[in-house]
Amino acid sequence: MNLGVVVTSVTCKLLTFGMAGSWFTTSSVFVVILSVLVLALVTLENTKHKGEVVEYRSRGWMRECVVWDEENKRFLVSNMEGGVGEIRLRDGDSAGGGLREETVVRDLEYLGNATVGLQIDPARNRLLAVITDSIGNRYSALAAYDLKTWKRLYFTKLSGPESITMANDVDLDPEGNAYVTDPKQNIIWKVSLDGSTVSVLSSPIFASQSSKLPFKGIGLNGIVYHPDGFLLVVHTFSGAIFKSSLDGGDVSVVNISSPMFMGDGLALLSPEKMVVVASLSTRLLESRDGWKSAQLTHRYVGPMHRLATTATIKDGKAFVNHMFGFGFGNGKHIITEAIFKSLGVPSYT
């Protein structure tokens, strides 16, 4: 018997009781709402997913970002409680059960902060990790670790208690410069190859798009380096996508067929196709003019209740990370392959 059934039967009993007085009526209404929520959760949880599903157990509840490490055949996930975990796939058992997250980074240098955006730098055998004070918004940093030994290669503070920041995502260019977004100030920090220098990419255009919500909140978020030598970055609350040169001197708004509202993680499937993960659904944007404009062509809806955050490319396919794990002690987390459905856009089949 699952939890939903138990809650429903308790609700019925309470409802019968509840007729007796108003206190009971109020609490009954509350229980009904609660059980509807639990039932919805259980239903969503039991829905079969198409495509590959990587299910793993973890001691933590919230995992913000995933990257696929092709060289070492593992996923790396960032821990909201701080640190990085690996999910190592076994031979011929990519989607099998019994996978566990093992902690590979737990760094005392920034204890109390969350680890959010991750990016692998395969050419230099290192992982870049964004560190941020996700609750107080008073600290942001970038760290680099050796992918084999997990020795820290650099640790660069981006901002301290003097300003409100919340560093989020990172990508890098072929020279090894890292680009880190700040959704609070709507800027991008550019960190040099060895972490020794930081410059700021800022443009009035980054803040020119109005929020679709009655408050500001989250601006520049997911970022990718495009092989033609520019950056693409999404603004979460407005749904705008920006194209920026590597020094921030040339920024434009990509003309898209529909806003990518709540857009979070970005990943390039090819130079013309970009995956945009947006909380409740994941979209595919295609551009035929070097990202002056782009068309929404496909959509994928996964386990919504787990909240999709970011995507990574494995074997030419997009895999979506979900923020929330469920269960006590050893919560279950899932990374799902995005099976895109065409939206039937005529010129982009």
Ligand SMILES: *[C@@H]1O[C@H](CO)[C@@H](O)[C@H](O)[C@H]1NC(C)=O
């Ligand atoms: C984040 O790390 C910095 C650097 O060690 C530290 O000063 C700050 O207190 C930490 N923030 C939180 C919320 O623990």
